[in-house]
Amino acid sequence: xxxxxxxxxxxxxxxxxxxxxxxxxxxxxxxxxxxxxxxxxxxxxxxxxxxxxxxxxxxxxxxxxxxxxxxxxxxxx
Numbered sequence: 001x002x003x004x005x006x007x008x009x010x011x012x013x014x015x016x017x018x019x020x021x022x023x024x025x026x027x028x029x030x031x032x033x034x035x036x037x038x039x040x041x042x043x044x045x046x047x048x049x050x051x052x053x054x055x056x057x058x059x060x061x062x063x064x065x066x067x068x069x070x071x072x073x074x075x076x077x
Contacts, residue, residue, distance in 0.1 A: 028052035035067065040075040 032052040036044040
């Protein structure tokens with residue numbers, strides 16, 4: 001019973017159920033997370049994380065190319 005109560009508490013927690021980010025301008029990591037969770041329903045892959053670390057993901061051409069890449073993948077279905 002104690003384990004079930006603990007699991008229920010974790011699974012019902014707002015921090016577990018939803019992705020929480022600070023309001024305001026998005027940094028590259030937030031853009032990567034939102035794009036990946038929106039199109040793939042999962043965490044950003046290595047390529048998105050690398051681009052975020054380089055600060056390149058907010059460039060319009062890079063963002064468009066990554067959006068096309070994610071949409072072309074079977075996970076976006």
